[in-house]
Amino acid sequence: MITEHKGARHPGLVQLITPDGERVSHPEYDPWVQDVGDDQLVGLYTDMVIVRRIDTEATALQRQGELALWPPLLGQEAAQVGSARVVRTEDFIFSSYRENGVAWCRGVELPDIIRMWRGNAASGWDPYTVNMAAPQIIIGAQTLHATGYAMGIQFDGADTAAITYFGDGATSQGDVNEALVFAASFQVPVVFFCQNNHWAISEPVALQAHTRIADRAPGFGIPSMQVDGNDVLAVMAATRIAMDRARRGGGPTFIEAVTYRMGPHTTADDPTRYRDPNELEDWAAKDPLKRVKALLERKGLLTDQLLDEVEGKANDVARQLRKACVEMPDPAPSDVFRHVYSTPNTWLDRQEEHYSRYLASLGDPAAANQAEGATR
Amino acid sequence: MSATMIKEFRLPDLGEGLTESEILNWRVNVGDTVTLNQVIAEVETAKAVVELPSPFAGVVTALHESPGTVVEVGKPIVSFEVPDDGGTQPSANGTGAAADEAAGAEANPANGSAKREPNLVGYGAMVEHSGRPQRRRRAGIAPAVPAAPVAPEATASTSAAEPAERPRSTPPVRKLARDLGVDLASVAGSGDRGLITREDVLGAAGKASESGTAAPSDGQRETRTPIKGVRKATASAMVASAFTAPHVTEFLTVDVTPAMEFLDRLRSGKEFAGVKLTPLTLVARAVLIALKRNPALNSAWDEAGQEIIQFNYVNLGIAAATPRGLLVPNIKDADALSFQDLAEALAGLAETARAGKTSPAQLSGGTISITNIGVFGIDAGTPILNPGEAAILAVGAVRRMPWEYRGKVKLRQVLTLSLSFDHRLVDGEQGSRFLAEVGRLLADPALALTMA
Structure with a gap:
């Protein structure tokens, strides 16, 4: 019943909210978001404003020397919030490093979101507390993890699903192609959620994809959808369709959410060196927050009180994030040995013992800290 | 009124492992009140131009570095007066602690001024210019202490106790x-x-x-030394050339054994007795022949007149290292000279230049240049165009090298040609064809019969 393109069919980009904030109907996708009333819409808007605020605060913290690095998600709020909000608690998420908005929706604590970016820990959180794996830095590797996890779901006969987030550049990776082959071969309950943000660091998407990214999946025997990734409702509908199919034993689905990375690749990148400023201007007109705000205005819901409330919430979150960041205690020197093996290991124990003896030989704790810093 | 305190903001590592950044401009002045995250400066790293958001809300009390200064990571760049609210502002191990560390560093006489700040983002960025922590020095340079990091104090004392270095x-x-x-x-x-x-x-x-x-x-x-004279002229010419003409450089390595043999025959013959013949003579001749067939390389870009000037003569410039510095005198109408006249002109040009007697007329009006880097034992380079010219050829050293010759590996005399050209005037095809033809003439001088 849902329009998909296997091969030559190109139904075009699915959109439920236009950039001007007009709600357009779509017979196949509308039923999947009919439960989204005014309150839910305000909730989604609040989420997106908060996620953007987290992102800008973390970017500022990096510029102030409090984070080592940060991958901004500016412009991708709808793609992340819209999808993450419809993933069930018992489903499992495998993301890349840019899905900090997904992590926030998932209930990851603020300090845990930034812990790794501060260089404070190898990973921010225990994946099983929130059913979301630690962000994968290796491009596309998480698609294999998700596929493997989904094979496990299949073995268990559970009615859950896995969803994996990656970018347009990752679709060129071997890992992603292997994951697609495996997922199709075993018809496992996994959703491939590709945020096509148009730039693989400095390479434009058109260089790596001579067809639409969504058109690649049918070649693997996986149905795909292409939705406006800056349209939170279209993203929600598509994600629900795909997750529902996965849970019912229908196999994998590929979603291409067409969005735009409005900031740099990371705080160490300068997009003005490779990107036409006109392009940014075009996409600013399609801003995901702007259009929900416009929709709320059309519906008469956009009051000053609401705006103040949302801004207040976002500022609170930003304050908490900053406080958590600058007050985060340094890890102990021996923490480096903690998460290497899950079971005792005599080699590692010996190394730790040598290291602690070495630190002790330095006498004062300041020297120990110094040594620890230098060995990092 | 609540108590206030002064907070320093030290330049963080804004990329991944950068050591320094340049302050492009300040967006605030001393005395300005700033809010948290207000943009206070624009800074350029090796990777990007970024805006620095203020880490404090307060009043700017000092800007420690002026625009245009390259600042090492970890150096204080701005100070703020902020309310003393019991230390909720920034981190225990971030910028605040860095200031404390610095105080410790100053107390340690052996450690000099700059040291690596063990703040969060400073680890990857080694202070490169001066005053490295002594523990980083190698044995033999600094005292023989273990390479592993140890407390600076320990190193300092060892230093004094090690006289026989x-x-x-x-x-x-x-x-x-x-x-x-x-x-x-x-x-x-x-x-x-x-x-x-x-x-x-x-x-x-x-x-x-x-x-x-x-x-x-x-x-x-x-x-x-004050920047003046030839150094100044060379500098401005090179800067003007490098930043107006989009340079492309191509390389070609050629088996010039036949050309060297040919040169030997010429030298031993009577016809050119007394004439100084060098590989450069042959290269210059080959350039002149190939130029006839590829005139685009003998042209100039007239920005003011919005015209391309095609020279129907060749004033062949030869770069020369002289006591005054780099000079590029040229041989007028080199294309009209006989082989012998060309050889004599080349020898004379170099002599005049080295004697410091090159006239201004000889230095102006060049249409294409050759630079003989081979005399310094160099193989290849990316020469910068003499301003106003479309091409420059760097001639590398002739070396005996194992080279494929008639299906076997033989010791052959091999030379690398490096051609830079102005891509506004010369397309890759023209430049490549020209370079290939110069190469073919050196690989097989008899081809001149077919080309000249």
């Missing part, structure tokens, strides 16, 4: 000292951290280098 120098200079009978222990090093340089050894041997650039004996560590 080998004087710091480099292997070639040690050999020079041995050859000249100079005891390095008696020489005061003038180089970086007391490194004994070639000049120090020559000075000690009473044979101070004739070059005026040797370190003065009064212990001055650097010599400052």
